[in-house]
Amino acid sequence: MFCNQCEQAANGIGCNVSGVCGKKPEVAALQDHLLYGLKSLALYAEKIGRHPEIDRFTIEGLFTTVTNVDFDAPRISAMITRCYLLKEKAKDWAGITIPGDVAAWQPAADLQGRIAQGEAYGINSQHDNEDIRSVIEILLYGLKGMAAYVDHAMILGKGDDEVMAFFQRALAATTDPSLGLMDFVGLAMECGKQNLTVMGLLDNAHTGTYGHPVPTPVQLGTRAGKGILVSGHDLKMLEELLKQTQFKGINVYTHGEMLPAHGYPGLKKYKHLVGNFGGAWQDQAKEFTEFPGAIIFNTNCIQRPDDSYKDRLFTWGLVAWPDVQHIDGWDFSAVINKALECPDLPENPGKEILTGFGHNAVLGVADKVIDAVKSGAIKHFFLIGGCDGAKSGRNYYTEFAEKLPKDTVILTLACGKYRFNKLDFGDIGGIPRLLDIGQCNDAYSAIQIAVALAGAFGCGVNDLPLSMILSWYEQKAVVILLTLLHLGIKNIKLGPTLPAFITPNVLSFLVENFNIGPITTAEADIKAILG
Incomplete structure (x- = not known):
C-alpha cells in the first residue's frame, strides 16, 4: 500500500505498511480500486448527463474513501460491485464503448483478486510526472472532501446539477493523458469554486431545517441516567435519534464535531440533548472507555475500537468498522435498547462552554x-x-x-x-x-x-x-x-x-x-x- 492523503502520513511521506489511521493494506487497496471504478463510471456518466442513482453513488463512493470512514473490506468490495454494475448500465445508456483501460475496467470476481487489482491502481500509478501527479492528488482529495459535504446536503434534500456534472468531469479528467499541469491546477481551483456552492447548499440545508444557530451554553458534565453518545457530523441522524429517544429516560450527548448541534433551535428544543462528552476524534479510545452508555458514529472519524466499548458501539451511514454493528436506515432501536441495558451515567456536572x-x-x-x-x-x-x-x-x-x-x-x-x-x-x-x-x-x-x-x-x-x-x-x-x-x-x-x-x-x-x-x-x- 501507499497512502499519503492525511496529515499523519508515516514519516511525512506516506503509509506503506499499514495506515497510521488503522487502515490495513487490503482496505487501502480496495479503496484505490473503488476510486478507479468511479473514474471508469465517470467516463460514461459524462456522456449520459445527470442520473440520480449514478450521482448519489459517486458521492457515497468518494466519501467512503475519506480518511477514518470505512475500514470494512467486504463493504467496500460490495461498493465496487455496485460501481461496476452502474458503469455497465451507463455504458448501455450511452450506446458507445469508450477506448482505454479505465473505461474497460472490470473487477475480479473474488475479494483477493480485487485487492490485487487495487494495488495496481494506487496514486503512484496516476502519472509519471510528480508535479502533475501532485496536483491530481490535490484535485482528488478535494473531490473526496466535497463529496462528504454533498452527502450531508443530499440527506437533507439539497443538491446541484452543476456540482454533480463537475464531479464526473473532474474524475474523468484524471484519466486523460493529454492534460497537463495547468489543466489540473485549473480543475483544482474549480473544485474550490464548486465547493463554495456546496457549502452554501449545506448551510441552507442546516439553517432551513433547524434554524440559524444561536449562542448556546453547553454542559460538559453528565447527568444521572442512561446515555447515548453521538459522534460525527450529521445533524439529520441526530434529529432522528432524538425523536426516537424522547420519553425513554435516555439522555443524548454529542462528541467531537457534533458539539455545534446544540446551537440549532430545531435540535436544542429536545430537552434530553443534555451536553457534550469528551473532545476531538483522536481522544475517542480513552473517552469512550469512560462513557458507560451506547455510542454511535454517523460519519468520520472512527478509530480502531477498544474492546472495552466495542460491544456498545454502532456505526451509521458510510462509516463502518469490521465486527461493529451497523445501522442501516433510520431505525435506531438497537442503539436505544443497548443504552437501556448499559449502566447509568453518574450525576457529574461540568463547566459550560459556548457554541x-x-x-x-x-x-x-x-x-x-x-x-x-x-x-x-x-x-x-x-x-x-x-x-x-x-x-x-x-x-x-x-x-x-x-x-x-x-x-x-x-x-x-x-x-x-x-x-x-x-x-x-x-x-x-x-x-x-x-x-x-x-x-x-x-x-x-x-x-x-x-x-x-x-x-x-x-x-x-x-x-x-x-x-x-x-x-x-x-x-x-x-x-x-x-x-x-x-x-x-x-x-x-x-x-x-x-x-x-x-x-x-x-x-x-x-x-x-x-x-x-x-x-x-x-x-x-x-x-x-x-x-
Whole structure:
C-alpha cells in the first residue's frame, strides 16, 4: 500500500505498511480500486448527463474513501460491485464503448483478486510526472472532501446539477493523458469554486431545517441516567435519534464535531440533548472507555475500537468498522435498547462552554464588532481552526490562542477548536473573545463573516485585520483550503505540517500566488502577524 492523503502520513511521506489511521493494506487497496471504478463510471456518466442513482453513488463512493470512514473490506468490495454494475448500465445508456483501460475496467470476481487489482491502481500509478501527479492528488482529495459535504446536503434534500456534472468531469479528467499541469491546477481551483456552492447548499440545508444557530451554553458534565453518545457530523441522524429517544429516560450527548448541534433551535428544543462528552476524534479510545452508555458514529472519524466499548458501539451511514454493528436506515432501536441495558451515567456536572456563533449570530451584532474595531478595542481577528489529529505538533494551536493579546478575537470551527475551546478568554465589551462558528461543515459561515466585514470596511478580505491559522488532517480540510484559494485569500498559515502530496514545485506555486506558508512557532507567527 501507499497512502499519503492525511496529515499523519508515516514519516511525512506516506503509509506503506499499514495506515497510521488503522487502515490495513487490503482496505487501502480496495479503496484505490473503488476510486478507479468511479473514474471508469465517470467516463460514461459524462456522456449520459445527470442520473440520480449514478450521482448519489459517486458521492457515497468518494466519501467512503475519506480518511477514518470505512475500514470494512467486504463493504467496500460490495461498493465496487455496485460501481461496476452502474458503469455497465451507463455504458448501455450511452450506446458507445469508450477506448482505454479505465473505461474497460472490470473487477475480479473474488475479494483477493480485487485487492490485487487495487494495488495496481494506487496514486503512484496516476502519472509519471510528480508535479502533475501532485496536483491530481490535490484535485482528488478535494473531490473526496466535497463529496462528504454533498452527502450531508443530499440527506437533507439539497443538491446541484452543476456540482454533480463537475464531479464526473473532474474524475474523468484524471484519466486523460493529454492534460497537463495547468489543466489540473485549473480543475483544482474549480473544485474550490464548486465547493463554495456546496457549502452554501449545506448551510441552507442546516439553517432551513433547524434554524440559524444561536449562542448556546453547553454542559460538559453528565447527568444521572442512561446515555447515548453521538459522534460525527450529521445533524439529520441526530434529529432522528432524538425523536426516537424522547420519553425513554435516555439522555443524548454529542462528541467531537457534533458539539455545534446544540446551537440549532430545531435540535436544542429536545430537552434530553443534555451536553457534550469528551473532545476531538483522536481522544475517542480513552473517552469512550469512560462513557458507560451506547455510542454511535454517523460519519468520520472512527478509530480502531477498544474492546472495552466495542460491544456498545454502532456505526451509521458510510462509516463502518469490521465486527461493529451497523445501522442501516433510520431505525435506531438497537442503539436505544443497548443504552437501556448499559449502566447509568453518574450525576457529574461540568463547566459550560459556548457554541452557536454562526454567520447569522455574528452578523447580528456586526455593528458592535465594527464599532469595537474602529475604536481600537478589537485590534485583530484570528481564525484558528480546522481538522485536529493525534500526531505531535498540534499544541501549537493551544499556545497560539493562549498567547494572543487580549484585544484580539478568535473565530474557530471544526474539531481543531478542542485544542483551546475549554479555556476562558473573556470578552471585549460584551463580545466573547472566542466565537465557535461550528463544524468544518460551517466554513461557509466563516467566509460569510469575512466577506461581510470586508464590505463594512470597504476593503478586500485580504486587507482585513484577519489572519487564518489553519490545521489540517484529512480531505475535507483540503477542499476548504481550495475554496479559500479560489476566493483569492492569501497569507494562510497551515500546519502542523504541509501535505506530503505537495511537491516542492507545487508548493512554490502556492507560495508565489497565495503566500501560503507553514506554521513555525506561536511566538514567531504572532509577532510576524501583529508586528
